[in-house]
Amino acid sequence: MIFTDPTRGLPITPVNATVPLPLDSDAIRLALNSPDPAVALAVALVAFHAVTSPQLAAMQLTDIRDARLTVQDRTIPLAGPVLARLSAYLDHRSTTWPVTVNPHLFVNRKTAPRITPVSRNFPWIAPQLKPQALRGDRILQEIHATGGDVRRICDLFGLSITAAVRYANTLGYPDLVRGHHDKPVAPEENP
Numbered sequence: 001m002i003f004t005d006p007t008r009g010l011p012i013t014p015v016n017a018t019v020p021l022p023l024d025s026d027a028i029r030l031a032l033n034s035p036d037p038a039v040a041l042a043v044a045l046v047a048f049h050a051v052t053s054p055q056l057a058a059m060q061l062t063d064i065r066d067a068r069l070t071v072q073d074r075t076i077p078l079a080g081p082v083l084a085r086l087s088a089y090l091d092h093r094s095t096t097w098p099v100t101v102n103p104h105l106f107v108n109r110k111t112a113p114r115i116t117p118v119s120r121n122f123p124w125i126a127p128q129l130k131p132q133a134l135r136g137d138r139i140l141q142e143i144h145a146t147g148g149d150v151r152r153i154c155d156l157f158g159l160s161i162t163a164a165v166r167y168a169n170t171l172g173y174p175d176l177v178r179g180h181h182d183k184p185v186a187p188e189e190n191p
Contacts, residue, residue, distance in 0.1 A: 037089040053131035
């Protein structure tokens with residue numbers, strides 16, 4: 001008798017078995033209070049509103065109106081700490097590059113004389129706070145705050161059902177929220 005494997009030749013679909021983990025709130029607080037206004041604003045946009053790194057790089061000055069941020073098809077009311085950092089960054093931007101015509105929100109010495117966006121890695125200087133990990137931390141907080149409301153997570157952050165369920169599956173792990181902040185850390189009022 002010869003045995004043949006019936007699954008031979010079938011493609012294997014990888015399963016994302018990782019569990020989203022919370023970040024250290026002290027590291028987030030430190031980054032939110034960075035002396036670099038670009039870092040402080042970028043971290044605030046991700047920590048409070050879960051903006052992605054490509055969205056940060058592509059963001060233009062006209063995407064922010066009346067304390068609201070328009071990202072793709074979503075309009076996000078900006079949190080107070082984000083508005084404080086936005087104001088500080090815009091002051092820094094206008095004094096550092098007063099004649100730039102670059103329409104993007106974030107500029108640096110390479111992009112200020114052009115109209116190109118900054119790279120996706122700008123201004124992330126803290127290796128422990130990668131944008132994707134910080135975004136995951138924010139989504140994880142929201143899924144625990146809503147008791148696992150997958151629909152709300154999909155609507156709020158533009159996630160697919162599969163991605164939202166991955167975060168909802170963390171509800172069975174009480175250690176993930178023990179000692180973790182309940183919402184994004186509101187830093188001191190010195191942006």
